[in-house]
Amino acid sequence: MADEPALLEELHRLRARVPQLTGALAASVDGLVLAHDTPGVEPEGLAALTAAALGVAIRTTDATGRGELRELLLRGHLGYVATYAAGAHAVLTLLAQDRVNVGRLHLEGRRAGARIGELVDAAALAPARPAVRPAPRTRTARTAASPAAGPTTTTTPRGTTPRTTTES
Amino acid sequence: MANTETALKEALASIEGATGAALVDYTSGMALGTIGGSKTFDLNVAAAGNTDVIRAKIRTMEHLGLKAEIEDILITLTDQYHLIRLLTGRGGNGLFLYLVLDAKRANLAMARHQLKRIEESLEV
Numbered sequence: 001m002a003d004e005p006a007l008l009e010e011l012h013r014l015r016a017r018v019p020q021l022t023g024a025l026a027a028s029v030d031g032l033v034l035a036h037d038t039p040g041v042e043p044e045g046l047a048a049l050t051a052a053a054l055g056v057a058i059r060t061t062d063a064t065g066r067g068e069l070r071e072l073l074l075r076g077h078l079g080y081v082a083t084y085a086a087g088a089h090a091v092l093t094l095l096a097q098d099r100v101n102v103g104r105l106h107l108e109g110r111r112a113g114a115r116i117g118e119l120v121d122a123a124a125l126a127p128a129r130p131a132v133r134p135a136p137r138t139r140t141a142r143t144a145a146s147p148a149a150g151p152t153t154t155t156t157p158r159g160t161t162p163r164t165t166t167e168s
Numbered sequence: 169m170a171n172t173e174t175a176l177k178e179a180l181a182s183i184e185g186a187t188g189a190a191l192v193d194y195t196s197g198m199a200l201g202t203i204g205g206s207k208t209f210d211l212n213v214a215a216a217g218n219t220d221v222i223r224a225k226i227r228t229m230e231h232l233g234l235k236a237e238i239e240d241i242l243i244t245l246t247d248q249y250h251l252i253r254l255l256t257g258r259g260g261n262g263l264f265l266y267l268v269l270d271a272k273r274a275n276l277a278m279a280r281h282q283l284k285r286i287e288e289s290l291e292v
Contacts, residue, residue: 101196101220102196103192103216105197
């Protein structure tokens with residue numbers, strides 16, 4: 001749905017800026033590959049697993065009143081898997097070696113996630129609509145349709161519910 | 169013995185010309201604590217970037233076969249000094265203190281001496 005060459009360029013740029021990255025993948029929140037640069041890793045499988053992990057992560061942040069999911073960091077013996085929110089419809093998943101500078105990984109991952117989000121949202125929505133945040137009504141509909149929906153799907157009551165409970 | 173927060177506060181308050189300080193883990197590049205800085209000077213960016221500086225220096229020293237340890241690193245800008253001091257002992261391994269100084273107001277020798285003292289009393 002989005003401009004794939006532009007997404008790929010973003011992924012390549014990211015891998016050039018963080019040399020310890022071993023792979024980068026832009027995927028839709030429901031697990032479809034949008035663009036990938038993941039040598040040695042099967043992108044379709046990674047996108048599907050990312051969507052599954054997101055489903056749990058979003059429910060966890062929601063259940064604990066942490067708001068919208070921004071990122072998900074996994075660390076294995078040999079490295080990291082980091083997933084960053086990228087607008088309303090996409091996520092960015094990065095694979096990195098264990099010796100990566102996590103501070104830099106976060107900085108670059110967040111920036112790239114925001115840019116990819118702009119690209120994907122701009123392609124997915126009507127051209128007149130601002131790319132960052134679609135109307136809450138759309139999100140409610142998406143949540144109802146798909147339990148593993150994106151990083152911003154659970155935010156319809158955003159701010160109001162937790163805030164009133166803590167204040168009262 | 170001071171904890172991270174008091175050590176950073178002390179660095180900013182007692183070192184003349186200090187405008188920001190951070191305690192950073194250079195195994196991950198993430199800051200354990202920051203103080204000062206500004207909207208245009210993000211100490212978390214500085215933490216990640218200076219982690220690369222330290223890693224590069226450590227690698228270079230390995231290539232040169234140097235066995236010594238880095239005590240501190242001074243970076244001189246036209247209007248700022250950046251002081252990096254690596255922590256030693258007491259579980260401070262892999263951490264460094266990062267101090268930003270206004271070059272016009274700072275006394276470099278004194279700042280270095282005070283940062284050493286703060287580092288010695290810091291308990292992480």
